[in-house]
Amino acid sequence: MPAFEYRAQDANGRNCRGLQEADSARHARQLLRERGLRLSHLGAARKKRQGASHAQSGIRLGASELALLTRQLSTLIHAGLPLDEALHAVSAQSEKRRLSQLLAAVRSRVLEGHTLAAALSAFPKAFTELFRATVAAGERSGHLGHVLEQLADYSEARQASHQKIQLALVYPLILLVASLSIVGFLLGYVVPDVVKIFINSGQPLPVLTRAMIAISDGLRSHGGLLLMVLLAACGAVRWALRQPRLKLRWHVLLLNLPLAGGVVRAMEAARFASTLAILGKSAVPLVDALEIAATVISNLAIRRRMLDVARSVREGGTLARGLERSGDIPPMMLHLIASGERAGELDSMLARAAEQQEKTLAARIALVVSLLEPIMLVLMGGIVLLIVLAILLPILGLNQWVN
Template sequence: MPTFDYRADDALGQRCKGRLDADSSRHARQLLRERGLWPRQVRESSGFSLAGLPSGSRRLSAAELALLTLQLSTLVQAGLPLEEALHAVARQSARRRVTTLLSAVRDRVMEGHALASALGLFPTAFPELFRATVAAGERSGHLGHVLEQLALYTQARQAARQKIQMALVYPSILMLASVAIVGFLLGYVVPDVVQIFLDSGQSLPWLTQALIAVSGGVRHYGLFALSVLVLLVGVWRWSVRQPLWRLRWDRLALRIPLLGELLRAMEAARFASTLAILGQSAVPLVDALEIAAAVIGNRSIRGRMSEVARSVREGGTLTRGLELSGDIPPMMLHMIASGERAGELDRLLARAAEQQESSLAARIALVVSLFEPAMLVLMGGVVLLIVLAILLPILSLNQLVN
């Protein structure tokens, strides 16, 4: 159904504007008159086709997806028909791209398609996990409840991501400030000070000579080194978009002592929480395993989780498959095994995911708390070396004068 933008006068003569769906411009004017409005201008909304939007504007952030899912679940649970709920959420949104996406989804639903099928037209906005859970909710007849679970899940993932990002803000700023200060000292301050000692003709201590060499390198080759660094970053970003190189980088990241353990813990929490929400939405275990494996970021772990899904499809147990993969912590394995034996796999998966995320947040906080004083000590040590390199020739001059 087309969408029309209108400008009209209300019963008090005040101007108003808005948007409504109608079969034609004449039908839109009729609907406005039924609302007690006098239409002045009615025209079909331009640029409302999703095909005309840039690919980047078809995405939804985690916060936007969680908000519209929660609003949709509230309206559906209140008994509102799905197409009316989609229309209400689309009108409620203040962002044009969200309104466009939901209106396009609503048009497909009104044509007779299922909601999951309509969402499947926009995979960049609605990920596979979201669509599979919605499809399970439609099959079970509990779409509102499933949407509410999805909203809570998305909000929890967004909150965890923001917590990690906020924890890394201060260390990142501190590291950048340290590099900038040291670069400024070596490039502009040290050469002018050291030039005095060079003009005196005396022999300089080895620390001062090393500082002069480093300072000269920064001044003469700093831009070249920065260009090489930018080039290397560009090559690295290109390589991570290639499947084979991405797999190699992911394997290498898992071998780094501290980072590898954090990555394994993070992916284990994501896998367990995804599997839990799919299981609670009545998605079959094998299908849920394949979807949960697909949302894992590390390609190496993703491949092993896909093997777990294959082994379960062939009749193996989930616990045994996860144990062979070697990516799930022992505590999570014990909880999953208990859930399989007791028939409460979904509940214990959710508990295991919560515990893993709490443990992961504590470990990240510990690493960040150690990183900050380490950066301060490192920065202080570098500045101390620079000061010593400058003071040693001064002390030598004093000794010669005496």
């Protein structure tokens, strides 16, 4: 079916643009009018240039976009719409052009005879392996709408968890930026003007004052160079973390840090359990679900151990025993998983374990943030105290010299 590019205004007067599939230009105009749009331009969609499919395959979707898309698809499929019509409806409702084009490309592959999971596999950066495997299981079982609804719940829960972490870190980051700005202003502008009086007096200055003057002069004279060195160091760190061996060493070191290590383990355990639960509920075989859930883990050290767990289960071992040997899953989660295996209710126990671990993770993040705030305040107060002492010590020395 040909596609037509359009520009129009909606009922609220807002400008919008997108793609509309129709049998002809006249049919396209009719469909757009039925949607309440006032057309300003309609033309045949330009033919895809060579490599356009590669550009589409590189499209990434945010957590909120993926959750909304999945929720809309599950609702339409539950309502009895065929898959191609549901994809077309979601594509037409989308206000973002790249998302509309992505769904149109998925729909065209479905119309060619591909399954939805196979169509999604052409866009690996937009739809993760977890997403594709769950959709494939839903298609095999004939309950695609129910599986998509579970995926939407999972995506929304993951987005809510990320938002909680981001909101918890907002205040410490603002405090850090404000502290650095205040210290930089004091060292760059206040200290030199105040201490200049004591330098002209000819009296010997305290060691702290001389050190503060040296730091201030260095910032004023070489501030641009220091900024360039800092940016270069950040770039070098980013490059190093892209190297698999160095990245693995960093992840191992991160797990051994006192506070951060516990938070990382709790975060990965919650992610692993919730992913395994959604795959199990979608009738994905346990070994395949373990391998997919391992790829969702971002820490390479834990990911390797979870892949070892998948191999041990494939060889006939139990899930609880394999997770216990890995040492990355908390004891309470291990007890729930073991009881779920014995009772034949592994999926529900995994979901319960993931929910419990999410609460534990939220408590640990709150503890870390509550410790960061006073530590940063004490450091900031100490630095300001040093600056004040560097200014006051010459004043006290001048008073003694005059007396």
